[in-house]
Amino acid sequence: MTDHHAAAPPAGPVPWEKDFALRLLGDMVRIRRMEEKSAEMYGAGKIRGFLHLYIGEEATAVGALHALSPEDNIVATYREHGHALVRGLDMGTIMAEMYGKREGCAHGRGGSMHLFDKATRLFGGNAIVGGGLPLAVGLGLAAKMQNENRITACFFGDGAVAEGAFHESLNLAALWKLPVLFCCENNLYGMGTALERSESQTDLCVKAASYNMPALRADGMDIVSVHETTQEAVARVRAGQGPVFVEYQTYRFRAHSMFDAELYRQKAEVEEWKTRGPIHTFSARLKAEGKLTEAEFLALDARANAEVDAAVAFAEAGTWEPIEDLLSDVHTPENAP
Amino acid sequence: MSRRLNYREAMREAMHEALVADPRVFLMGEDVGMYGGTYAFSKGFFAEFGPERIRDTPLSELGFVGAAIGAALGGMRPIVEVMTVNFSLLALDQIVNTAAAYRHMSGGQFSVPLVIRMTTGAGRQLAAQHSHSLEGWYAHIPGIRVLAPATIEDARGMLAPALADPDPVVIFEHAGLFNMEGDLADDWTVDIRSAKLRRVGTDVAIISHGGSLPKAMQAAEQLAAAGIEAEVVDLRVLRPLDTETIMASVAKCHRAIVVDEGWRTGSLAAEVMARIMENIFFELDAPVARVCSEEVPIPYARHLEEATLPQPEKIVAAVRRMLG
Numbered sequence: 001m002t003d004h005h006a007a008a009p010p011a012g013p014v015p016w017e018k019d020f021a022l023r024l025l026g027d028m029v030r031i032r033r034m035e036e037k038s039a040e041m042y043g044a045g046k047i048r049g050f051l052h053l054y055i056g057e058e059a060t061a062v063g064a065l066h067a068l069s070p071e072d073n074i075v076a077t078y079r080e081h082g083h084a085l086v087r088g089l090d091m092g093t094i095m096a097e098m099y100g101k102r103e104g105c106a107h108g109r110g111g112s113m114h115l116f117d118k119a120t121r122l123f124g125g126n127a128i129v130g131g132g133l134p135l136a137v138g139l140g141l142a143a144k145m146q147n148e149n150r151i152t153a154c155f156f157g158d159g160a161v162a163e164g165a166f167h168e169s170l171n172l173a174a175l176w177k178l179p180v181l182f183c184c185e186n187n188l189y190g191m192g193t194a195l196e197r198s199e200s201q202t203d204l205c206v207k208a209a210s211y212n213m214p215a216l217r218a219d220g221m222d223i224v225s226v227h228e229t230t231q232e233a234v235a236r237v238r239a240g241q242g243p244v245f246v247e248y249q250t251y252r253f254r255a256h257s258m259f260d261a262e263l264y265r266q267k268a269e270v271e272e273w274k275t276r277g278p279i280h281t282f283s284a285r286l287k288a289e290g291k292l293t294e295a296e297f298l299a300l301d302a303r304a305n306a307e308v309d310a311a312v313a314f315a316e317a318g319t320w321e322p323i324e325d326l327l328s329d330v331h332t333p334e335n336a337p
Numbered sequence: 338m339s340r341r342l343n344y345r346e347a348m349r350e351a352m353h354e355a356l357v358a359d360p361r362v363f364l365m366g367e368d369v370g371m372y373g374g375t376y377a378f379s380k381g382f383f384a385e386f387g388p389e390r391i392r393d394t395p396l397s398e399l400g401f402v403g404a405a406i407g408a409a410l411g412g413m414r415p416i417v418e419v420m421t422v423n424f425s426l427l428a429l430d431q432i433v434n435t436a437a438a439y440r441h442m443s444g445g446q447f448s449v450p451l452v453i454r455m456t457t458g459a460g461r462q463l464a465a466q467h468s469h470s471l472e473g474w475y476a477h478i479p480g481i482r483v484l485a486p487a488t489i490e491d492a493r494g495m496l497a498p499a500l501a502d503p504d505p506v507v508i509f510e511h512a513g514l515f516n517m518e519g520d521l522a523d524d525w526t527v528d529i530r531s532a533k534l535r536r537v538g539t540d541v542a543i544i545s546h547g548g549s550l551p552k553a554m555q556a557a558e559q560l561a562a563a564g565i566e567a568e569v570v571d572l573r574v575l576r577p578l579d580t581e582t583i584m585a586s587v588a589k590c591h592r593a594i595v596v597d598e599g600w601r602t603g604s605l606a607a608e609v610m611a612r613i614m615e616n617i618f619f620e621l622d623a624p625v626a627r628v629c630s631e632e633v634p635i636p637y638a639r640h641l642e643e644a645t646l647p648q649p650e651k652i653v654a655a656v657r658r659m660l661g
Contacts, residue, residue, distance in 0.1 A: 073411070104444070105444065106442060106443050106444035106446070107444035107445065108444070109441055109442055109443075109444045109445075110442045110443065110444060114442040114443070116442070116443035116444065116446050116447065117446070118443075118446040118447060123407075123410060123447070124439075124442070124443065125442070125443075126435070128430060128434045128435070131403070131430065131431070131434060131435060133403070134399060134400050134401075134402070134403020134404050134406070134407065134431055135403055135404075135406055135407040135410070135431075135435060136407060137400065137403070137404040137407060138403060138404035138405055138406055138407020138408040138409070138410065138411060138415075139407040139408070139410060139411045140407070141404055141407065141408045141411070141413075142407065142408040142409075142410070142411025142412050142413045143411060145363070145389060145408075145413060146411075146412060146413070152407075164399060165399055165400065165403065165430075168395075168397035168399055168400025168401075169400050169403070169404075171395060171397065171400070172394070172395065172397060172400050172401065172404060175395070328445065329440055329441045329444060329445035330440070330441050330479050330480050331440070331480070331482075331504050332440060332445075332448045332503035332504050
């Protein structure tokens with residue numbers, strides 16, 4: 001097995017006002033605490049099915065989504081709890097969905113892998129690897145045909161790059177100059193298969209650029225790099241020049257799902273990557289610049305924990321959809337608006 | 338009053354009407370534009386509506402069917418043409434895992450108002466990768482409506498209600514019907530809910546759809562010459578099945594035979610037979626029979642292809658066996 005050595009921890013100045021920096025830090029902490037609690041609730045049997053945690057990768061969703069506007073479309077994968085939260089879903093409806101409760105954001109029909117929210121234009125929660133890419137192309141096509149100034153950000157992992165859907169979608173989007181932002185969260189493993197064991201070309205930007213679209217790379221462990229790179233990409237897509245591909249080089253600290261014994265990577269590698277953890281490295285930089293005190297960090301952590309506690313209480317208090325309603329939402333009801 | 342036209346012209350008219358009526362409607366697929374459509378269903382559209390609305394796609398069935406789903410979610414009303422049902426297998430993931438499941442897995446938040454048209458069926462010596470009848474597979478999937486227009490009226494009329502449906506609709510057009518001519522009444526009306534009687538009879542109900550319907554009608558005429566009055570039921574809507582109309586016909590005739598170009602094993606015919614057994618077993622005077630395709634990939638040689646498919650003679654023979 002190949003070692004995937006981590007680069008030096010993110011460092012350097014943070015080019016943001018304190019308020020903005022703390023908002024993004026706060027969102028990363030909110031995801032971290034929610035995911036830790038989800039794992040705990042999985043252990044307690046409250047959450048079942050597959051549960052894919054975003055721990056370690058928080059900088060990507062937070063940095064990228066803060067570069068988008070509420071009118072934009074988001075298409076995500078089955079590792080999407082963080083994206084849903086940052087997009088503005090109430091943490092309680094996310095937790096309730098994972099519990100399978102009617103009060104969940106998909107009424108308990110989707111679960112952890114299928115978080116949806118029409119109000120914030122979150123188009124899933126797609127659990128077929130690569131399945132969201134053609135969908136994003138179509139959302140981009142609809143926006144273009146209707147002269148809407150919205151772009152579609154499509155998140156997917158390095159595993160999806162091997163799918164035919166990746167090839168077909170990047171080609172279509174570039175051919176038709178569609179406003180789609182392809183956000184590749186490269187955490188180096190498609191489940192347990194390392195990138196170099198599945199791709200003949202491991203430089204994913206080279207691959208994407210072959211479709212005649214700009215391909216940018218960001219350090220996915222560094223929220224500054226993620227946000228600044230995404231902003232640049234968003235500006236190019238919004239200018240109507242067609243799609244842009246961004247590779248976020250990141251790392252998953254936890255197992256692929258709750259059924260993964262992690263036989264495919266060295267513990268030392270995980271520990272090495274943890275030294276690049278997006279939360280503590282960003283906090284340290286902010287502290288060094290005098291933009292964050294320990295008390296402020298503890299306060300935002302406490303707020304995140306309180307939000308998690310409230311979300312769990314909301315999910316616990318949620319109700320089970322009556323079995324009589326089992327067949328609802330297979331088709332749109334007659335006379336629905 | 339009525340006028341005469343063929344199946345292809347009827348469907349072309351239906352698409353033309355939809356494109357004129359609703360700016361959200363657009364057609365996409367392989368060679369629908371400049372080429373005029375593989376089977377000329379969209380001839381002239383490219384010049385009339387332009388490349389944005391008559392959108393030629395690369396050979397990317399998965400990509401463009403998925404893109405149509407996204408476009409439907411984004412407020413458009415796409416009509417996707419897939420060249421044959423065999424090619425639709427390249428897009429099956431998007432149809433089954435995304436289009437059909439989307440409303441349900443989003444807890445009812447998102448509907449997918451998408452129409453997918455595809456050619457189905459054998460009879461043109463196109464062999465084993467252009468000739469299959471897989472509509473029964475699609476009829477297995479909750480979340481989509483499956484249509485099989487087999488008359489001029491249905492070719493003309495099914496598209497508009499399909500486009501008005503907020504959920505995905507898949508339309509199977511049997512290649513053997515494209516040049517079929519018929520009279521279209523000026524006051525035609527078409528729904529996408531019910532099965533229809535195409536011939537009234539009393540002795541046996543022949544239940545069929547799509548390209549097998551004209552064969553069932555021919556068989557009924559041959560049987561009539563021998564004094565046997567067959568009723569012919571056109572399923573039209575393969576999902577959800579109009580069980581009521583099927584049962585009414587079988588209950589009247591007390592005998593039923595299902596004709597389906599799909600392979601026998603696990604066929605739509607099997608589903609229809611099971612429903613008859615479940616609902617009106619004690620009305621039957623004979624076991625329900627079926628005429629399906631032989632269990633072989635469709636062969637090229639004409640005599641072998643003909644031997645593979647349901648034919649009027651096979652239907653007549655099956656009815657005669659049933660009547661003893």
